[in-house]
Amino acid sequence: MVDILWNIASFVVALGLLVAVHEWGHYYVARLCGVKVLRFSIGFGKPIYKRITSSGMEFVIAAIPLGGYVKMLDGRVDDLSKEDEAVAFNFQPVWQRFAIVAAGPGINFIFAIFVSALVFMIGQNTFKPYIGKVDRGSYIDTAGVQEGDKFVAIGEHSTTTWKAVNIELMSYIGKDEIPLTVEKSNGNLREYLMRVPNWNYDPESGSIFESLGFEIYRPEVFPIISSFVENSPAELAGLKENDEILKLNGTLIQEWRQIPDIVEVNANKAMLVEVLRDGEIVTIELILGERNTPDGIVGSLGIYPTLAELPESHYFNYQSGPFEALVNGTKETWRLMTFTVQMLSKFITGDLAVKNLSGPISIAQGAGMSASYGIIAFLGFLALISVNLGIINLLPLPMLDGGHLMYFTAEWITGKPVSEAAQEIGFRIGGALLLMLMVTAIFNDIARLT
Numbered sequence: 001m002v003d004i005l006w007n008i009a010s011f012v013v014a015l016g017l018l019v020a021v022h023e024w025g026h027y028y029v030a031r032l033c034g035v036k037v038l039r040f041s042i043g044f045g046k047p048i049y050k051r052i053t054s055s056g057m058e059f060v061i062a063a064i065p066l067g068g069y070v071k072m073l074d075g076r077v078d079d080l081s082k083e084d085e086a087v088a089f090n091f092q093p094v095w096q097r098f099a100i101v102a103a104g105p106g107i108n109f110i111f112a113i114f115v116s117a118l119v120f121m122i123g124q125n126t127f128k129p130y131i132g133k134v135d136r137g138s139y140i141d142t143a144g145v146q147e148g149d150k151f152v153a154i155g156e157h158s159t160t161t162w163k164a165v166n167i168e169l170m171s172y173i174g175k176d177e178i179p180l181t182v183e184k185s186n187g188n189l190r191e192y193l194m195r196v197p198n199w200n201y202d203p204e205s206g207s208i209f210e211s212l213g214f215e216i217y218r219p220e221v222f223p224i225i226s227s228f229v230e231n232s233p234a235e236l237a238g239l240k241e242n243d244e245i246l247k248l249n250g251t252l253i254q255e256w257r258q259i260p261d262i263v264e265v266n267a268n269k270a271m272l273v274e275v276l277r278d279g280e281i282v283t284i285e286l287i288l289g290e291r292n293t294p295d296g297i298v299g300s301l302g303i304y305p306t307l308a309e310l311p312e313s314h315y316f317n318y319q320s321g322p323f324e325a326l327v328n329g330t331k332e333t334w335r336l337m338t339f340t341v342q343m344l345s346k347f348i349t350g351d352l353a354v355k356n357l358s359g360p361i362s363i364a365q366g367a368g369m370s371a372s373y374g375i376i377a378f379l380g381f382l383a384l385i386s387v388n389l390g391i392i393n394l395l396p397l398p399m400l401d402g403g404h405l406m407y408f409t410a411e412w413i414t415g416k417p418v419s420e421a422a423q424e425i426g427f428r429i430g431g432a433l434l435l436m437l438m439v440t441a442i443f444n445d446i447a448r449l450t
Contacts, residue, residue, distance in 0.1 A: 010378075011065075014381065014385060015385075016043070017382070018389055019067060020042050021111045021386070022105070022107060022108050022389060022390075023041075023069065023070050023104065024107065025103035025105075025106060025107030026100055026101070027040055028107075029099050029103035030070065030072055030100045033092055033100060035072050036087040036088070037070060037071070037072050038057060038071045039058040039070070040058070040059050040068075040071075041060040041070075041071070042060070043060075043061060043062030043063060043064050043065045043067070044067055044068070044069075045063040046062060047061065047062050047063075048061055048063050072089040072100075073088045073089060074089045074090050075090050076420075094412050095412075097404075098408045098409075101401050101404045102401070102405060104390075105391070105402075106390070108386045108389050108390030109333060109386070109387065111383075111386050112329075112382075112384075112387045112390075113329045113330050114326075115329070115382050115386070116328070116329035116330075116332045116380075117322075117326045118325070118379060119329070119376055119379050119380060120320045120324070121322060122319070122375070122379075123319020123320070124376050125315050125317050126161055126315070126316055126317075126318070127310075127315065127316070128150060128160070128161075128313075128315065128316045129151040129159055129162050130148065130150045130216075130217035131147055131149045131182075131214050132215035132216055132217035132218060133147060133215045134146060134214045137213075138213020139194055139199065139213050140214050141214075142194075143180065143192045143195065144192050145180065145182055148185050149182040149185070151165050151181075151182055152182055152183050154172075155178070157335065160316055160318070162216060163380075169212070170339070171339055173199075173201055174346055174351030175196070176195065176197050177195045178194045179191065179193055179194075180193075194212070199211065199212070203352075217314075218307075219307045219308045219309065220307070221257070221305045221306075221307055221308075222307075222308070223244060223245045224242060224243070224244045224245070224305065225239060225241055225245070225275075225304070225306070226242075226305060226307075227241060227304045228302055229302035233286050233287060233289045233300065234286065234302045234303045236286075237286035239273065239275065239284060239286075240277065242277075243276070243277050244275060246276055247272075247274035248262045248271060248273060249262070249266075249272050256305045259301070259305075263288060263299045263301045266288055266299045267289075267297055267299035267300070268290055269287070269288055270285060270287055271288055272284075272285055273286060288301060332383075333383065333387060336383065336384060337391065340391045341391060344391070397430035397433060397434060398426035398431075399427060400434075403426065403427075
């Protein structure tokens with residue numbers, strides 16, 4: 001229950017902030033163009049907070065945090081006096097109306113740049129993309145890449161982090177070959193062409209790395225307790241730091257990965273834990289806890305293992321000064337934008353299945369998970385969702401900003417506005433398509449929970 005509330009709270013904070021940023025873009029440019037704004041709403045439905053500003057605009061926070069809107073004075077829906085025409089949206093030149101509508105997605109991209117720049121300024125140590133275990137006969141093994149090699153580039157894009165590797169590999173879904181550049185253990189760069197003729201990656205089935213036949217290189221993990229989750233079953237039962245786990249319910253533990261495999265399938269069940277403590281064997285009985293995951297409820301012991309130390313050469317610190325951070329943030333945002341467009345095109349071509357569409361439940365889980373990992377992860381999540389929100393809103397569907405921009409473009413070319421009848425038909429078609437997408441995404445979310 002706590003995890004669900006955390007996910008909801010994180011989702012409301014993230015989406016509320018991004019919607020506010022998006023609508024502020026519309027609002028700010030509308031005011032610059034002299035258009036009168038009647039209402040600025042974050043959320044839909046019944047207002048839970050309302051305030052009238054000095055300009056007479058109604059600022060509202062509504063009960064359903066799944067969007068928002070800026071209502072401007074418009075002669076198509078409002079009764080106007082002759083004086084009102086100068087400040088009504090529909091009486092503005094087409095370029096101003098275009099700018100007002102485009103400002104929403106545009107500010108989402110600008111927000112993503114500044115958030116990404118902030119991440120670079122804060123900085124963080126992360127693992128360089130060294131390749132771990134390679135499966136015999138896998139795609140990457142056949143290409144010639146070996147354990148211990150480090151990704152340097154995939155295609156034309158450099159890959160200094162595992163996040164970058166993941167994005168670039170995803171961009172090749174549906175292709176028959178992936179160009180790789182790796183650094184060998186002797187420091188030499190080597191180019192490979194990884195052929196993937198029958199690669200049908202399904203994001204629901206596991207990581208993209210596993211599908212290609214390799215793992216992330218990680219430091220050796222020992223089944224020795226280094227620390228606890230606060231008030232976890234292990235801590236409350238009397239386990240201590242530096243205890244070496246020997247057995248769980250009689251099963252001999254030879255490596256760390258056995259522990260989560262056993263614990264996760266025994267949620268809320270009693271378990272005997274045998275540990276080596278100060279040279280003596282100690283047996284402790286406890287009741288496992290539980291935690292929510294995208295795959296359902298799993299058991300929880302609440303301990304962290306001891307990791308072998310890695311050399312400094314395996315770490316990457318991407319902290320930078322303000323100017324460099326802004327440049328890097330712009331580059332990263334641009335790549336997220338092009339990557340999002342690539343993923344949308346893969347849904348159209350069928351390279352990605354419709355079942356991979358995610359809705360508000362999955363976004364809430366992502367928000368909660370990133371927030372639990374810390375400020376860096378949450379900021380990265382905000383940048384990604386902000387870019388997605390901007391791109392989705394630019395789709396040429398009449399219910400979205402992109403649909404309005406499409407009408408304005410037609411008006412600019414023909415010299416006259418699109419007829420209200422044609423716009424009405426477009427809005428109905430766009431609304432139906434959006435409803436279908438939303439229903440599909442929510443159905444997919446529910447299917448993942450069951």
